[in-house]
Amino acid sequence: MNPPAIRVVAASKRYGSLQALAGVDLEVAQGEFFGLLGPNGAGKTTLISALSGLARPDGGVFEIMGYNVVSDYRKARRNLGVVPQELVFDPFFSVRELLRIQSGYFGIRNNDDWIDEILENLDLTAKAGANMRMLSGGMKRRVLVAQALVHRPPVIVLDEPTAGVDVELRQGLWQFIRKLNRDGHTIVLTTHYLEEAEALCGRIAMLKSGKVVALDTTENLLRRFASHSLAVRLDRPELAAATGGVLAANGWAEFPLDRYDDLEPLLARLREAGAKILEMRVGEADLERVFVEVMSRA
Numbered sequence: 680m681n682p683p684a685i686r687v688v689a690a691s692k693r694y695g696s697l698q699a700l701a702g703v704d705l706e707v708a709q710g711e712f713f714g715l716l717g718p719n720g721a722g723k724t725t726l727i728s729a730l731s732g733l734a735r736p737d738g739g740v741f742e743i744m745g746y747n748v749v750s751d752y753r754k755a756r757r758n759l760g761v762v763p764q765e766l767v768f769d770p771f772f773s774v775r776e777l778l779r780i781q782s783g784y785f786g787i788r789n790n791d792d793w794i795d796e797i798l799e800n801l802d803l804t805a806k807a808g809a810n811m812r813m814l815s816g817g818m819k820r821r822v823l824v825a826q827a828l829v830h831r832p833p834v835i836v837l838d839e840p841t842a843g844v845d846v847e848l849r850q851g852l853w854q855f856i857r858k859l860n861r862d863g864h865t866i867v868l869t870t871h872y873l874e875e876a877e878a879l880c881g882r883i884a885m886l887k888s889g890k891v892v893a894l895d896t897t898e899n900l901l902r903r904f905a906s907h908s909l910a911v912r913l914d915r916p917e918l919a920a921a922t923g924g925v926l927a928a929n930g931w932a933e934f935p936l937d938r939y940d941d942l943e944p945l946l947a948r949l950r951e952a953g954a955k956i957l958e959m960r961v962g963e964a965d966l967e968r969v970f971v972e973v974m975s976r977a
Contacts, residue, residue: 682745684709684834684865685730690739692725692889699725700736701889707867707882709744709833712860714880714897715869716970721886723869724764727838731761743834757785760827764838764869766819768811774798774822775807778829785830797825800855802848817844824852828859835859836867841875853879877901877966885973893973900969908968909934909945914955922948936961 685707692700700722707713717723728734730741732748732755741748746755769777775794782790798804801821806814811822824840837856841849853875860866870876876883876897883900885893893900910933913919919932923945926932934945942961949956 681709682742683707684711684744685867686740686742686745687726687730688740690726690729690741691737692722692729692734693737698889700729700739703739703886703889703891705884705891705894707865709865710860710863712866712879712881713868714876714883715867715886716873716876716883717869717886718974720888722889723886724838725889726886727761727836727869730836731759732756757830758833760830760832760835762824762827762835762837762840764842766816766823768819768822770810770812773808773810774803774814774825777811777822778825781826781829787830790829793831794825794829797828800851800858801825802851817848820844821848821852833863834865834867838869839871840868841870841872873966873970883966885970887974892976893969897966900973901966903969908961909936909942910960911949911956912958913949914957915953918949918952918954922952922954931958 683706685705687703687705690700690703690705691698703722703726715723715726725734729736730743730748732752743755744758746758748755772780775798778794778797779790782788782794795804798807801824803818803821803825806818811819814822820840820842824837827835835856841852844852856866857879868876868880880897882896883894884891895903910931911919911924912931916926916930916932919926922934924932924934936942936945946956
């Protein structure tokens with residue numbers, strides 16, 4: 680039986696008075712596209728740092744492809760590629776030199792064919808000879824992705840990979856990452872762009888204050904927590920509260936809908952109250968609504 684790509688049991692980590700991880704249990708199967716979501720300070724980056732050996736946990740078990748990140752660090756690290764959130768780079772080398780050096784860290788020689796493929800897929804070929812200092816922030820972030828992939832790890836962790844990246848690159852990056860996932864790579868994504876997580880991730884864990892507060896398939900989370908909504912702009916906005924709606928500052932009123940069957944009774948209620956609808960839109964259930972609901976309950 681294949682071991683999970685990532686296995687975390689009873690993970691704990693404290694920084695002074697801050698409990699960054701408070702008993703996290705998590706398994707990610709091989710080949711999954713997995714989302715790790717949470718507000719700032721929830722413990723996502725601490726968890727990733729512990730998995731990659733950059734932070735020493737206070738307790739718990741961390742494994743990559745069955746290898747313990749403490750007792751079998753070399754094999755665990757060889758199976759993991761991490762794209763960090765911070766733009767960390769060596770200013771003295773070109774892009775290609777940096778990727779060759781990164782290959783050398785893992786004992787890989789003559790890696791130029793794979794480096795060329797990565798550069799092409801990340802639209803970096805034209806910048807291969809450019810010094811890292813000369814690159815824009817978006818280009819530097821592409822190089823971080825390339826560095827994480829240079830040793831062909833089966834498990835890839837992306838910590839906010841599209842922060843500050845233009846829309847065109849974002850589309851190209853996700854096309855490449857989807858291809859890696861189809862080829863069998865396990866992908867773990869943290870992002871504040873929840874529409875990305877909803878479109879890409881098959882399963883999602885949500886963290887708050889160092890604890891997992893929700894863990895399920897994206898489809899089940901949408902079904903369990905999110906509701907549809909009706910947004911209307913009324914000729915008499917004060918009638919919104921009287922009919923069960925919430926009036927926003929922009930003059931629109933929002934009414935929650937558990938299912939579309941509730942729409943007609945709601946419209947009838949508004950008509951009976953004497954309200955005239957000037958504009959109307961029906962909102963779909965989405966991951967942002969799920970996220971807000973889960974965080975408020977937690």
